[in-house]
Amino acid sequence: MDSGSTEIVVDCGFFRIYSDGRVERFAGTETVPAGFDADTGVTSKDVVIDAAATGVATRLYLPTIHTDTAPSSPQSADTDNNSATTAKLPILVVFHGGFFVMSSPADPAFHRYMNSLVATARVVAVSVGYRLAPEHPLPAAYEDSWAALNWAVSGAADPWLSAHGDPGRVFVAGASAGANIAHNMAIAAGASGLLRAAEQEPPPRVEGVLLLHPSFAGEQRMEEEEDGFWQANKRRWAAIFPGARDGLDDPRINPMAAGAPTLAKLVGERMLVCTASEDQRAPRGRAYCEAVRASGWRGKVEWFESQNEGHAFFVSGHGSPEAVALLDRVVAFIAGH
Numbered sequence: 190m191d192s193g194s195t196e197i198v199v200d201c202g203f204f205r206i207y208s209d210g211r212v213e214r215f216a217g218t219e220t221v222p223a224g225f226d227a228d229t230g231v232t233s234k235d236v237v238i239d240a241a242a243t244g245v246a247t248r249l250y251l252p253t254i255h256t257d258t259a260p261s262s263p264q265s266a267d268t269d270n271n272s273a274t275t276a277k278l279p280i281l282v283v284f285h286g287g288f289f290v291m292s293s294p295a296d297p298a299f300h301r302y303m304n305s306l307v308a309t310a311r312v313v314a315v316s317v318g319y320r321l322a323p324e325h326p327l328p329a330a331y332e333d334s335w336a337a338l339n340w341a342v343s344g345a346a347d348p349w350l351s352a353h354g355d356p357g358r359v360f361v362a363g364a365s366a367g368a369n370i371a372h373n374m375a376i377a378a379g380a381s382g383l384l385r386a387a388e389q390e391p392p393p394r395v396e397g398v399l400l401l402h403p404s405f406a407g408e409q410r411m412e413e414e415e416d417g418f419w420q421a422n423k424r425r426w427a428a429i430f431p432g433a434r435d436g437l438d439d440p441r442i443n444p445m446a447a448g449a450p451t452l453a454k455l456v457g458e459r460m461l462v463c464t465a466s467e468d469q470r471a472p473r474g475r476a477y478c479e480a481v482r483a484s485g486w487r488g489k490v491e492w493f494e495s496q497n498e499g500h501a502f503f504v505s506g507h508g509s510p511e512a513v514a515l516l517d518r519v520v521a522f523i524a525g526h
Contacts, residue, residue, distance in 0.1 A: 199425045204290050206428045210323050217291030221300050223248055229308035233300070236347055238340050243320060245333045247341070248294035250307040250314035251349050252278070277355035279396070279523060281312040282341050284374075286365025286404070286501055289322045289330055289429050298504045299364075305507065310520045313354040315341040319370070322429035331441065334370045335377055339384040342393035357391060360523055361457070362399035365470075365501050369404045372455075372477075373441055379456035397459040399519060402501055405473040407443040408436055413472035445480050452484035461491045461522045463515060468500040493518045 199206040205213045223233040230253040237246040254275055285292050285299050292299065294316035307314045319333035340346045342356045361378075363371035375398045383393050406422040426437055433439040440449030462478040464471040471494070478492045495502070495511045503512040 199421075199428050201288065201421060201425065203288070206290070206323055206425075212290065212323055214291050217287050217293070217296060219297055220293065220295035221297045222295070226304045229304045231304045231307045233304070234349075235295075238337060238346075239333075243329075243333055243336075245320065245337060246294075246318045247337055248300070248303075248316040248318065249347060249349050250303055250312075250316065251353060252307050252311055252313075254353060275353065277358075278353055279310075279312045279358040279360055280341060280350065280354040280356060281307075281310070281314040281360045281362060281523070282338050282374075283314055283316045284319065284334055284363035284367030284370040285316065286363070286367045286402075286504075287321075288404075288425065289327060289366045290425075291321065294318045298507065302504050302507055305516065306519065309516060310523045312360070312523060313349060315350070326432070327430035328432075328441070330366075330370060331373055334374055338374050338378070342383055343385060344393070356393040359393055359395045360397045360399060361395055362401070363403075364401040364504065366404045368400040368402060369442065371398060371400055372403060372444060375455045375457060376444075376450050376452075379454040380450060395456045397461070397522065398455065398457045399461050399463075399522065400474070400477075401463045401503070401515075401519075402465060402468055402470060403462065403474050403477065404470055405442060405444060405477055406437045407446065407473070408438045411472050411476070415469060418469045444477060452481045453486045455481065455484075455486055455488070458488045459491070459522070459525075460486075460488055461493065461519070463493045463495070463518070465495045465498040465500060465502060467498055470500060491522065 196208040197205050198208050203216045223235050225232045231250055233248055233250045235246055235248050239245045285294055303314060303316055317334055317337040319330040342359050344356055345351055361371050361374050378395055385392050410419040423437055426433060426442060437443055438446040440446055444452060460481060462474055464474040478490055482490050495515055498511050503515050506512050
């Protein structure tokens with residue numbers, strides 16, 4: 190092994206990236222299988238959507254389905270026998286966090302969070318497993334996520350979605366790096382529209398966008414940002430997206446950079462941006478929220494900040510009072526009140 194391969198380019202504690210592109214992950218590698226969750230009544234399954242080219246897969250979640258006759262069992266969730274007497278549920282397309290480098294829909298903590306969210310919000314959820322950097326440098330994650338979003342709302346992606354999901358009520362959401370992806374999907378959908386089959390009428394409609402502790406950055410450090418945190422973002426971004434335009438002022442990581450697509454083009458009618466008071470990403474999350482409000486976007490922007498909590502606490506600290514309060518806020522947003 191040459192000396193260059195042992196040089197650490199990025200070390201954030203959770204993973205290390207070396208100069209030869211190797212990565213060591215110290216977290217986010219554990220997985221749990223899909224299946225029926227007795228605590229919430231939610232059933233999940235894994236579906237590969239591109240086995241040939243990218244291997245991109247999703248984990249689908251379905252809450253207990255109530256009909257005019259009787260609740261369906263997890264074993265009957267793949268059928269649409271009761272669909273005529275069952276109200277369609279909103280479709281929630283979710284992107285997990287992990288610095289674009291780690292984790293997956295099968296991460297135990299994130300899977301637990303999704304079970305709770307799906308049960309409480311009464312949605313059909315599509316948790317996207319995009320390819321990870323640095324083995325697959327950005328924009329791979331964005332490309333995978335765009336393909337998965339369009340697949341999810343196509344109306345014929347999977348029996349769970351076609352039988353129980355309402356493509357007229359789609360929500361795009363993400364946590365941390367996943368919230369960054371969700372923003373970029375909302376920009377792409379607003380600019381070009383979602384892909385759809387010619388016979389799909391009416392077309393899919395994104396009602397809302399949910400950004401939980403979004404990961405944004407910029408070439409100019411904000412006054413509230415610690416220098417060490419900002420420098421670490423620069424090193425990581427360069428390692429996972431060597432082709433980025435203008436470094437941290439690439440519009441995919443800095444939506445407010447000069448030349449970035451106008452935020453007025455965001456898809457959706459409502460947006461909820463959530464931050465945490467002890468999260469170093471919070472200043473940019475707040476600034477993003479204000480920028481959307483000032484952009485002339487036709488939708489309604491809401492902001493919610495959890496107090497005395499850090500980044501993505503709602504995943505690792507599931508069940509805490511602040512996590513429950515945040516979940517309630519997210520559920521209320523999806524419900525429309």
